[in-house]
Amino acid sequence: MTSVLEPSTSRARRADLPSVQAALRIAREIAGPAAKSVDEEARFPRESIDACREAGLLSALVPVELGGMGLSLGDVAAMCEALGQACANSAMVFAMHQIQVACLVRHGRETPAIVEYMRRLVREQRLMASATTEVGVGGDVRTSLCAVERTGDRFRLVKQAPVISYALESDDIMVTARRAPDASNSDQVIVLVDRANARLTPISTWDTLGFRGTCSLGFTLEAEGDAAAVIPQPYAEVSSRTMLPTAHTLWTSLWLGLATDAVGRARAYIRAEARKKPGTVPPGAARLAELVSVLATFRSTVHDGVRRYEEAMHDDEVLSGMAFALRMNSLKISGSTLVVDIVHRALMICGINGYRNDSPYTLARHYRDALGAALMVNNDRILGNSSSILLVQKDDASDVGA
Amino acid sequence: MTDPIRTALQQFGRLAVPVETLGDADDLYQAGLSSHASVNLMLALEEAFNVEFPDRLLKRATFQTIANLRAAVGELTSAAA
Structure with missing residues (x-):
C-alpha cells in the first residue's frame, strides 16, 4: 500500500507545506474574523469550512491515487492546530470530519463502494459527520442498541443519537450500530450513510457554554442504503x-x-x-x-x-x-x-x-x-x-x- | 474435568451466549466480550494459572477465541515451569 497517513515531512518543514499554509491563511483571514459571531449565534462556521473546501482540504487524507492530497496525520494535525488558534469551532468541525475520513482511508480501501465514495469526497469536497453515541447506552460508544437490518443488498437502521455534530450541514454521516439484529451490544459495525438517504428528526437543541458552533443537536436518524456502505471490519x-x-x-x-x-x-x-x-x-x-x-x-x-x-x-x-x-x-x-x-x-x-x-x-x-x-x-x-x-x-x- | 479457561469466561466474560455453545475457534467479541470484560477475564486467568500476561499479549487477538487464550496460557505456564 502506498503512503497513507504516513509521516511525509519532518516537523521543521511541516508549517511550510502549501496545505498547512492554506490552513494558516484560512485561520487568519476567515475563521478568526468570524469566530465571535459563530460563538455568539451558536452557528455553524460555514465560511471557514467552505474555505477549506475550496482549498481541497476536506480530502487532505485521501490517497493521491484516488485524487486526494495523500497527506499524513501529522500534516492534518498541524492544520487543526492552525485553525484552533483562530476559531476552536471551525477547528473542531474540521477535526471531526478528518477523523471520519481517516477511518475510510484506513479501513475502506478493500471495499469498492468506499473507494468510489472517496473519489466522490475528493470531487465534491463532501463534509462527513458521525453518530457514535446513542440514547440509552450511557455515553459508552462501544455499545450500540440499534442494529443494521439487511434485506438483500440493502440496509436500514434507526438510531436515537443524543448528539450528531453539524449533522444538518454534513453530506454524509458515519453511524455505529450492532452488526445485525441478533448481534450482541458490543458487536458493532460502522456504516457510511449518505445524508440524502437519511431522515433526521431533531430530538434536542445545542445551547452550550462553549463549542457552540459545532451545532451538536440530537436526532432520530433513519437511514437506508446499499449494504456495501457497511465497513466490513468490526x-x-x-x-x-x-x-x-x-x-x-x-x-x-x-x-x-x-x-x-x-x-x-x-x-x-x-x-x-x-x-x-x-x-x-x-x-x-x-x-x-x-x-x-x-x-x-x-x-x-x-x-x-x-x-x-x-x-x-x-x-x-x-x-x-x-x-x-x-x-x-x-x-x-x-x-x-x-x-x-x-x-x-x-x-x-x-x-x-x-x-x-x-x-x-x-x-x-x-x-x-x-x-x-x-x-x-x-x-x-x-x-x-x-x-x-x-x-x-x-x-x-x-x-x-x- | 472442568476447563478453567471456560470457567473464567463464564464467570467474567459477560457474554451474550452461554460458554457451552461456543467452540474453541468462535469469535468471543462477536459473542459479546467487551474490552472491560476482557480485563477481568485476564485477571481471573492470571490468578487461576498463577501467571502474568506480558504486554505483548495484552492485545485484542489474544482474547479473540478460546483457542488463542489456551495458547497464551499454555505458553506462560510452560515458561514458568
Whole structure:
C-alpha cells in the first residue's frame, strides 16, 4: 500500500507545506474574523469550512491515487492546530470530519463502494459527520442498541443519537450500530450513510457554554442504503486502530492551537504593559514566563502523541495493544487538562482585560471552549478505561530515552 | 474435568451466549466480550494459572477465541515451569 497517513515531512518543514499554509491563511483571514459571531449565534462556521473546501482540504487524507492530497496525520494535525488558534469551532468541525475520513482511508480501501465514495469526497469536497453515541447506552460508544437490518443488498437502521455534530450541514454521516439484529451490544459495525438517504428528526437543541458552533443537536436518524456502505471490519478494530487515536491526536492539536492563541494574548498584553513604563518589568511578566513553559510542555505532549501514532500506524500489534490505548488515553487526559490550565493562567495575566468580552485581550470564548475538552468523551470515562488497563498492564522500565 | 479457561469466561466474560455453545475457534467479541470484560477475564486467568500476561499479549487477538487464550496460557505456564 502506498503512503497513507504516513509521516511525509519532518516537523521543521511541516508549517511550510502549501496545505498547512492554506490552513494558516484560512485561520487568519476567515475563521478568526468570524469566530465571535459563530460563538455568539451558536452557528455553524460555514465560511471557514467552505474555505477549506475550496482549498481541497476536506480530502487532505485521501490517497493521491484516488485524487486526494495523500497527506499524513501529522500534516492534518498541524492544520487543526492552525485553525484552533483562530476559531476552536471551525477547528473542531474540521477535526471531526478528518477523523471520519481517516477511518475510510484506513479501513475502506478493500471495499469498492468506499473507494468510489472517496473519489466522490475528493470531487465534491463532501463534509462527513458521525453518530457514535446513542440514547440509552450511557455515553459508552462501544455499545450500540440499534442494529443494521439487511434485506438483500440493502440496509436500514434507526438510531436515537443524543448528539450528531453539524449533522444538518454534513453530506454524509458515519453511524455505529450492532452488526445485525441478533448481534450482541458490543458487536458493532460502522456504516457510511449518505445524508440524502437519511431522515433526521431533531430530538434536542445545542445551547452550550462553549463549542457552540459545532451545532451538536440530537436526532432520530433513519437511514437506508446499499449494504456495501457497511465497513466490513468490526468497529472495535476501526475504533482502536483509527477513530480513537485520530480523535485524540487531532483534538489535542486543536486545543493546542486554542492554548497558543490564549498565550499569544497574554504575551501581547504584557508587551503593551511594558511599553507604558519602559524600564519596569510588568508584574505579570514572571507569570507569563511560567505560562510559556507550560505551553512548551503541552506542545511537546501533543507533537509526541502525533509522532507516536504515526510510527505505530501500520503495526497492528502495537495498535491493538493496551500500552498504545493507555498512551492515547493519557494524551487526551493531559491535553484537556492543560488547555484549561493554560487559558486560566493567561486570564490571570490579562486580568480584567481578559475577563471582559469587549477587550482585544478577551479570553472568555477561549475559556468556555477549553472547558468542553474534558467533557467531550468525559475524562472520567477515559480514566476508568485507563485504570482497568493498569490493573493488568506491566510497566516497561526499559523504555528509556527519546 | 472442568476447563478453567471456560470457567473464567463464564464467570467474567459477560457474554451474550452461554460458554457451552461456543467452540474453541468462535469469535468471543462477536459473542459479546467487551474490552472491560476482557480485563477481568485476564485477571481471573492470571490468578487461576498463577501467571502474568506480558504486554505483548495484552492485545485484542489474544482474547479473540478460546483457542488463542489456551495458547497464551499454555505458553506462560510452560515458561514458568
